[in-house]
Amino acid sequence: MSEDRLPDKPSREQFEANYERLWSEYGASIGRLASSYESHAHAREDLLQDIRLAIWTALPRFRSDASLRTFVFRIAHNRALTHVWRKKRAGRSEDPGGLVDARENPERSAIQNANRVRLVEAIRGLPIPFRQVITLALEDLPHSEIALILGISENNVAVRLTRARKLLKEILGSQT
Numbered sequence: 001m002s003e004d005r006l007p008d009k010p011s012r013e014q015f016e017a018n019y020e021r022l023w024s025e026y027g028a029s030i031g032r033l034a035s036s037y038e039s040h041a042h043a044r045e046d047l048l049q050d051i052r053l054a055i056w057t058a059l060p061r062f063r064s065d066a067s068l069r070t071f072v073f074r075i076a077h078n079r080a081l082t083h084v085w086r087k088k089r090a091g092r093s094e095d096p097g098g099l100v101d102a103r104e105n106p107e108r109s110a111i112q113n114a115n116r117v118r119l120v121e122a123i124r125g126l127p128i129p130f131r132q133v134i135t136l137a138l139e140d141l142p143h144s145e146i147a148l149i150l151g152i153s154e155n156n157v158a159v160r161l162t163r164a165r166k167l168l169k170e171i172l173g174s175q176t
Contacts, residue, residue, distance in 0.1 A: 015060075018059070019056060019059060022055070022059075023055075026073075029073075029139045030048070030072070031048060032135070032138070032139065033073070033076050033135050033136075033139070034051065034076070035120060036080075036123050036135045037080040037131070039124060043083075043087075046083075047079065047080060047083045050082075054075050054078075055072055055075050055076070058071075058075055066145075066148050070148045070149055073139075073141070073145075074148070074149045074150075077132060077136075077149060077150065084128065118172060119168075122171040122172050123135065125171060126171075129160055130160055130164035130167060132150055133150070133157055133160040133161050133164055134165070134168070143157045143158060
């Protein structure tokens with residue numbers, strides 16, 4: 001959905017088509033975002049469904065004040081934060097799930113998968129403000145959009161990113 005504008009009063013079919021285009025464009029990024037908040041596959045799927053539903057219900061209220069991408073990521077982050085808060089309140093612990101990679105070179109795939117898992121686990125271990133900015137930065141969002149999504153200043157985004165990277169280096173350095 002490279003267009004950041006939706007038709008004013010779309011028909012049901014247009015709305016569903018716009019939603020599906022939106023999901024095909026941002027779905028992978030939102031999946032990675034959900035993965036940074038939830039390691040267990042079933043809980044991650046629940047979180048993704050919550051995000052999908054929240055986007056579906058909020059989409060008619062999109063006013064083009066910000067880009068559609070910013071709008072979608074803000075909804076996704078808000079849902080993820082609510083998910084974390086509810087999980088913490090319920091006292092549930094994370095159940096680390098394994099990732100299987102079925103590419104041709106098993107050794108290289110295993111190393112890449114192990115590195116990816118280490119990085120995702122390190123990101124999950126960051127405090128939420130740092131986790132938010134690093135996850136969005138990994139999706140190649142500019143500081144200005146990250147600031148809009150999180151409701152903070154661009155300078156605060158830069159500071160949080162610097163601190164998050166430093167913490168990640170410390171965490172990943174201590175794991176070797």
